[in-house]
Amino acid sequence: MSTSRRGFLKGILGTGAAGAAATALPGCAPDIDPAPVTDVTASEAGTVDLLVTRYPDLEPVGGAITLRVPGEPTPLLVAHTKGGGARDDFSVVSSICTHVGCPLGYDGKDVVCPCHLSRFSPTTGAVLEKPATVPLKTYVAEYNPGTKVLRIDLRAGQAGFPAAVNGQVVLPLLDFPELRNNGSSVTGIPSGYGKRIFVFRLEDGTLSAVDAICTHQQCEVEYRQQETDLFCPCHASTFTRTGEVTKAPATLPLKKFTVTETADAVVVSGVS
Ligand code: FES
Numbered sequence: 447m448s449t450s451r452r453g454f455l456k457g458i459l460g461t462g463a464a465g466a467a468a469t470a471l472p473g474c475a476p477d478i479d480p481a482p483v484t485d486v487t488a489s490e491a492g493t494v495d496l497l498v499t500r501y502p503d504l505e506p507v508g509g510a511i512t513l514r515v516p517g518e519p520t521p522l523l524v525a526h527t528k529g530g531g532a533r534d535d536f537s538v539v540s541s542i543c544t545h546v547g548c549p550l551g552y553d554g555k556d557v558v559c560p561c562h563l564s565r566f567s568p569t570t571g572a573v574l575e576k577p578a579t580v581p582l583k584t585y586v587a588e589y590n591p592g593t594k595v596l597r598i599d600l601r602a603g604q605a606g607f608p609a610a611v612n613g614q615v616v617l618p619l620l621d622f623p624e625l626r627n628n629g630s631s632v633t634g635i636p637s638g639y640g641k642r643i644f645v646f647r648l649e650d651g652t653l654s655a656v657d658a659i660c661t662h663q664q665c666e667v668e669y670r671q672q673e674t675d676l677f678c679p680c681h682a683s684t685f686t687r688t689g690e691v692t693k694a695p696a697t698l699p700l701k702k703f704t705v706t707e708t709a710d711a712v713v714v715s716g717v718s
């Protein structure tokens with residue numbers, strides 16, 4: 447591995463994780479480097495505007511950059527996937543490989559992991575080649591060919607799921623009647639927050655709400671109804687429905703939200 451690639455890994459992952467990723471790099475890794483890193487800040491509304499002509503690594507078709515945004519769980523890989531004036535198009539996905547956490551690059555066609563050669567679709571995040579098995583998170587982005595500004599919305603939500611307003615998500619029981627039942631669950635991505643949350647009515651009737659971002663390497667956990675736990679598909683950590691770790695490699699609990707209820711709604715607070 448080149449000195450520059452080792453230095454890059456340190457920059458993006460920190461010294462400890464860079465060591466692990468560097469150890470993982472095979473001698474025959476292709477000449478794909480992680481995309482160059484740029485630090486940006488998001489607006490209060492959770493958007494990032496990139497004037498594409500300011501980023502020489504992104505401006506040509508096939509180019510890509512890695513964006514570090516304070517408060518985001520992982521850096522973002524922005525790839526220039528199509529070209530031709532008004533037909534320019536860009537894709538934005540998480541830039542950390544779901545296999546063992548290496549930073550990703552773009553070869554002009556696929557998102558590629560230099561460590562063990564997993565490939566992902568830049569548009570859907572789907573795994574195209576193993577060893578990774580878990581897709582990348584995708585982000586909503588819109589390019590304005592007139593201004594040449596790419597706007598990335600970090601807090602886009604899921605249609606039909608209530609938005610986070612002033613840090614609160616209100617789930618009316620009329621729309622989510624299952625939350626009346628003990629042992630039930632609801633999940634969705636509130637716009638204004640942009641990350642999945644889980645809300646549970648436990649068997650004893652109490653409520654719990656947690657964030658879906660695994661505290662190991664920021665994959666998204668899934669609810670397993672049969673096991674009544676939250677399972678991370680990346681490296682098999684498990685958590686209780688109240689967010690406590692029950693199986694490593696994660697060591698920290700999931701982010702927990704405050705949950706209250708009124709006569710006709712469940713209210714999740716602290717969603718910001
Ligand atoms: S870290 Fe192993 S394929 Fe990406």
Ligand code: FES
Pocket residue numbers: 660661662663664665678679680681682683694695696
């Ligand atoms: S990201 Fe590694 S266990 Fe979840």
